[in-house]
Amino acid sequence: MSPLLEVTSLDVDFAGRPAVRDVSLTVERGEVLGLVGESGSGKSVTALSVLGLLPGNATARGSIRLDGTELLGASERVLTGIRGDRVAMVFQDPLSAFTPVHRIGDQIAEAVRAHRDTGREQARRRAVELLDLVGIPEPELRSRAFPHEFSGGMRQRAMIAMAMAGEPDLILADEPTTALDVTIQAQILDVLRTARRETGAAVLLVSHDLGVIAGMADRVAVMRDGRVVEQGPAPDVFHRPREPYTRQLLAAVPRIDTAREPRPAGGEPVLRVRGLTRTFPVLKGTVVKRRTGTVYAVDGVDLDIRRGETLALVGESGSGKSTTLFELLELAAPEGGTVELFGQRLGGLGRAAVKDLRRRIQIVFQDPMASLDPRMPVGDIVAEPLRTQGADRATVARRVAGLLTQVGLDPAHADRFPHEFSGGQRQRIGIARALSVAPELLVLDEPVSALDVSVQAEVLDLLRRLKEELGLAYLFVSHDLSVVRNIADRVSVVYLGRTVEAGPVDEVFARPRHPYTQALLSAVPLPDPERERARQRSRILLAGDPPSPTRRYDGCRFRTRCPLYTALTVDEQKRCAHDVPAFEGDGVACHFPRVREVL
Ligand code: SF4
Known part of the structure; x- marks a missing residue:
C-alpha cells in the first residue's frame, strides 16, 4: 500500500532564494510524523507546500502525492477540494482560521456540511459535539460565541474541532502550541491526540520543541537549512541519533529533569520584596473615560535575592511577572507592600540615591531588536549608559571594547548596526549594554525565549560565566521551566499575581x-519519547484557563482549577474558599500542601 503522503525531491525558492532543498518524506496512514528544526530550517515551508499555501513569490518543484494524487501544480479547484476535506490544517494562530463575523459553531457546522451530506440542524449538533470532544465547557452555549470571545487556548481547541469536522485523512499542525502557556499546551496536545484517535487521521506535526515532538511523533524528520538531515522512528532519533547536527540539537536542549551541581548559598541580600501589589483601572468610553473595574495585576508577590544568586520568577501569561519587574525598576514607593534594594527601602529616597540605584540594577529585554536603537552603531548603544553616568571619552572607548570582548563579540564590529548581527549576537549586545555601568543586579526578562535552542544554550553559558566573573545577582524571568532549572539557583512561582511557592x-x-x-512542572514535555509517553498517563491537566485578574477572590485563588480541591473534605474545602493561604520565606501558599513528584 502506498503511503498517504509522499513528498519527493521537493525544492522551494522564494524569489530565487532557496528555502527547501531536496526534501523527501512520507507519512503513513494514521501515523504522526514530527518535523523538527530551528528557525529557517524549512519545516513550515515544507508543510505549507502540501496544501499549496505558499506565498505568491514562491516556486516549488518536485512531487507531493496524497494517496497517489499529485498536488504540486494541481489546480486551485483540486486543492480547495482537498483542503479541509482530506487534509485539515491547525495553525499557530487560530484567529486566522476563523471568520471574525461568524459564530464559532456556525463555522464548524459549515465545515461538517462541506464534508457530509447532512441537514443544518444535524450539522449544528455535530459542531456542538465536536466542541464538547475538544473540551470546550458548555459547548451548546459556547457554539454561539464569536472567535474573539474565546481565549487563545479555547480558539486552538475550536480550530482542532474544525479540523475534525471534515474527518480528514491528514492533519497538518504547524507549531500548534507555540504561542500558548505550558499548562494550556498540555491541554491542546491532549486534544490533538483525541482528534487523531477519533478521526484515525495521520498527523504531520511541525514544531521547534523537541519535547512536544517526543510526546506525539511515531517518526521524526530533522530539518536544517532547508534539508532533511535525519529521519527515523522517534526512539532512534532521540536515543541513537546518527547525524552530528541531531546530536548537537539534542545536547543543547535544557532538561527540566536534570539537576545541576549544588551551588554555595548567596551572599548578603540584594533584593527583598514583601507583599508587593499593583492595580490598574479598567476604563470604558471613548471621550469621557470612566472607571468600570480594577485589574489586580500584582497582588502579593514576595522575592528574595542574595549576591551571586539567580532567582527565577516563573508563571504563565497574566501572572504578573512583567508588572512586578516594572514596579521594581520604577525605583519608587510601591502601591502596596515593601521593596528593599541593596538594603534601602524604595520610596522617599533622594535623587542621588535613586541615581545610584539606577546604576546598580539593569535590565536585559526579551526582544533584542526592539530594545536596541536600529539607527545607532552598537558601540554607541553599549556606550550610552556610560555617557549618561558622565564617563569621559577615553573611559568609554576602553570600556566598550572590553565589554564587547567580554560578551564574546569582536570589538572591531563596534561601528556596525544591530541588523547586521544575528539574534543571539544582538542579545549579547543587550547584555554588554546592561553591564556597561557595572551593575550588581541584572533583571533578565525572558532573555532567551526568542532564540533557537543552540543559540539559547550559548547565551545561557555566557550569563553563567558573567555571573561568576562579576559576582552578579540575577532576577531571571521566564515561562520556560527547563531553562529555569538550567540557570537558576532559586525559584519563585507566581499564579494570578501572587507568590505560591x-x-x-x-x-x-x-x-x-x-x-x-x-501542574506546571507536569505539563512540560521531556525530549524523551518513552518517558514522555509514560508521563502522559499521570499528567496533571488543569481545567480551563486562569481566571480573570479583574476579580477579587475570597480564599485561595487557585481553587477553581486546583486538582486537589475536589478530593478535600467539606470543611477543608470551606477553608480553601474563605481563607487566603499565607506565604512566607521559602514556603508554599496552600492550606494542604503535599509533595508530589512529577518529573
Ligand atoms: S489552598 Fe491548596 S488545596 Fe486549597 S484550593 Fe488552594 S491550592 Fe488547592
Whole structure:
C-alpha cells in the first residue's frame, strides 16, 4: 500500500532564494510524523507546500502525492477540494482560521456540511459535539460565541474541532502550541491526540520543541537549512541519533529533569520584596473615560535575592511577572507592600540615591531588536549608559571594547548596526549594554525565549560565566521551566499575581508542594519519547484557563482549577474558599500542601 503522503525531491525558492532543498518524506496512514528544526530550517515551508499555501513569490518543484494524487501544480479547484476535506490544517494562530463575523459553531457546522451530506440542524449538533470532544465547557452555549470571545487556548481547541469536522485523512499542525502557556499546551496536545484517535487521521506535526515532538511523533524528520538531515522512528532519533547536527540539537536542549551541581548559598541580600501589589483601572468610553473595574495585576508577590544568586520568577501569561519587574525598576514607593534594594527601602529616597540605584540594577529585554536603537552603531548603544553616568571619552572607548570582548563579540564590529548581527549576537549586545555601568543586579526578562535552542544554550553559558566573573545577582524571568532549572539557583512561582511557592530550584522541582507548581512542572514535555509517553498517563491537566485578574477572590485563588480541591473534605474545602493561604520565606501558599513528584 502506498503511503498517504509522499513528498519527493521537493525544492522551494522564494524569489530565487532557496528555502527547501531536496526534501523527501512520507507519512503513513494514521501515523504522526514530527518535523523538527530551528528557525529557517524549512519545516513550515515544507508543510505549507502540501496544501499549496505558499506565498505568491514562491516556486516549488518536485512531487507531493496524497494517496497517489499529485498536488504540486494541481489546480486551485483540486486543492480547495482537498483542503479541509482530506487534509485539515491547525495553525499557530487560530484567529486566522476563523471568520471574525461568524459564530464559532456556525463555522464548524459549515465545515461538517462541506464534508457530509447532512441537514443544518444535524450539522449544528455535530459542531456542538465536536466542541464538547475538544473540551470546550458548555459547548451548546459556547457554539454561539464569536472567535474573539474565546481565549487563545479555547480558539486552538475550536480550530482542532474544525479540523475534525471534515474527518480528514491528514492533519497538518504547524507549531500548534507555540504561542500558548505550558499548562494550556498540555491541554491542546491532549486534544490533538483525541482528534487523531477519533478521526484515525495521520498527523504531520511541525514544531521547534523537541519535547512536544517526543510526546506525539511515531517518526521524526530533522530539518536544517532547508534539508532533511535525519529521519527515523522517534526512539532512534532521540536515543541513537546518527547525524552530528541531531546530536548537537539534542545536547543543547535544557532538561527540566536534570539537576545541576549544588551551588554555595548567596551572599548578603540584594533584593527583598514583601507583599508587593499593583492595580490598574479598567476604563470604558471613548471621550469621557470612566472607571468600570480594577485589574489586580500584582497582588502579593514576595522575592528574595542574595549576591551571586539567580532567582527565577516563573508563571504563565497574566501572572504578573512583567508588572512586578516594572514596579521594581520604577525605583519608587510601591502601591502596596515593601521593596528593599541593596538594603534601602524604595520610596522617599533622594535623587542621588535613586541615581545610584539606577546604576546598580539593569535590565536585559526579551526582544533584542526592539530594545536596541536600529539607527545607532552598537558601540554607541553599549556606550550610552556610560555617557549618561558622565564617563569621559577615553573611559568609554576602553570600556566598550572590553565589554564587547567580554560578551564574546569582536570589538572591531563596534561601528556596525544591530541588523547586521544575528539574534543571539544582538542579545549579547543587550547584555554588554546592561553591564556597561557595572551593575550588581541584572533583571533578565525572558532573555532567551526568542532564540533557537543552540543559540539559547550559548547565551545561557555566557550569563553563567558573567555571573561568576562579576559576582552578579540575577532576577531571571521566564515561562520556560527547563531553562529555569538550567540557570537558576532559586525559584519563585507566581499564579494570578501572587507568590505560591518558592525555594531552591532543585528542591522545588524535585519535590513541589503547591498543586499549581506540580501542574506546571507536569505539563512540560521531556525530549524523551518513552518517558514522555509514560508521563502522559499521570499528567496533571488543569481545567480551563486562569481566571480573570479583574476579580477579587475570597480564599485561595487557585481553587477553581486546583486538582486537589475536589478530593478535600467539606470543611477543608470551606477553608480553601474563605481563607487566603499565607506565604512566607521559602514556603508554599496552600492550606494542604503535599509533595508530589512529577518529573
Ligand atoms: S489552598 Fe486549597 S484550593 Fe488552594 S491550592 Fe491548596 S488545596 Fe488547592
